[in-house]
Amino acid sequence: MTIRASRKKIDEIAAHIRACRLCAETPEGATLPHEPRPVLRVSSSARLLLASQAPGNLVNQTGVPFNDPSGDRLRDWMGVDRETFYDVSRIAIVPMGFCFPGNDAAGGDLPPRPECRPRWHDSLFAALPQIETVVAIGRYAQDYHFARLGHALPRGASVSEIVARWREFENASPLIFPLPHPSWRNSGWLKRNPWFEAEVLPALRAEVARLVKT
Numbered sequence: 510m511t512i513r514a515s516r517k518k519i520d521e522i523a524a525h526i527r528a529c530r531l532c533a534e535t536p537e538g539a540t541l542p543h544e545p546r547p548v549l550r551v552s553s554s555a556r557l558l559l560a561s562q563a564p565g566n567l568v569n570q571t572g573v574p575f576n577d578p579s580g581d582r583l584r585d586w587m588g589v590d591r592e593t594f595y596d597v598s599r600i601a602i603v604p605m606g607f608c609f610p611g612n613d614a615a616g617g618d619l620p621p622r623p624e625c626r627p628r629w630h631d632s633l634f635a636a637l638p639q640i641e642t643v644v645a646i647g648r649y650a651q652d653y654h655f656a657r658l659g660h661a662l663p664r665g666a667s668v669s670e671i672v673a674r675w676r677e678f679e680n681a682s683p684l685i686f687p688l689p690h691p692s693w694r695n696s697g698w699l700k701r702n703p704w705f706e707a708e709v710l711p712a713l714r715a716e717v718a719r720l721v722k723t
C-alpha cells in the first residue's frame with residue numbers, strides 16, 4: 510500500500526469511528542449516558558502508539574486526551590513536551606474505549622465500553638502497520654495489545670506483575686512497554702515500586718526519543 514493509500518485508509522476509518530453512535534443507538538447493555546464523542550489521534554506516520562483505557566469526563570468535554578495532571582505525569586515519564594506529545598504525525602493515541610463511558614455509583618470512571626473493541630480496534634490497527642512501539646497503559650490496553658501481538662498474558666496477572674515483566678518485551682516487534690495508569694491514584698504504587706522510575710522510565714524515554722526525533 511502506498512503512503513497516500515495508507516493515509517486515505519486511516520482517515521476513512523478514523524472518520525467512521527468519530528461518527529460512531531453504537532453505544533447510544535444499539536448498545537449491548539445500558540445506553541451511553543451522554544452523546545458519543547469518540548476521541549483518538551492517528552496518522553500514517555506515527556511510529557509510537559499510546560494505548561490507553563478510555564476518556565474521562567474532562568477529555569469528553571474538550572476532546573483532548575491526557576490534557577490533565579495524568580497527562581503531565583505521562584509526558585514526564587516519556588520525556589516529551591506538550592508540542593511533541595500532541596504531534597499526531599509522531600505519536601498516536603488510541604484508547605480501548607473511544608468515548609467517555611460515564612461514572613459508577615462511587616463516582617469513578619466505568620470501564621471502557623465493550624462495544625468498542627470488537628467494532629473498531631482490529632480494523633484500525635490493521636491500518637497502522639508502521640507502529641514500532643506500543644505503550645500499553647493499564648490492564649484493558651495490556652490485555653488487548655499483548656494478545657493482538659501474540660503475547661497473551663496470564664489470567665489474573667496484576668498490572669504490577671505485567672509491568673514488572675517489561676524486559677521480556679523490549680525486543681518484541683512491535684516493542685511493548687506496559688505502564689500503570691499515570692493517575693494520582695497510583696502515586697502510592699510508584700512509591701512502593703521504585704524500580705519503575707529507576708529502570709523502566711529511562712528505557713521508555715530512550716525509546717520515545719528514538720521514535721519522535723525529527
Ligand code: SF4
Binds near residue numbers: 531546607624628
Ligand atoms: S464507545 Fe466506541 S462503540 Fe461506543 S459509541 Fe463510542 S466509538 Fe462507538
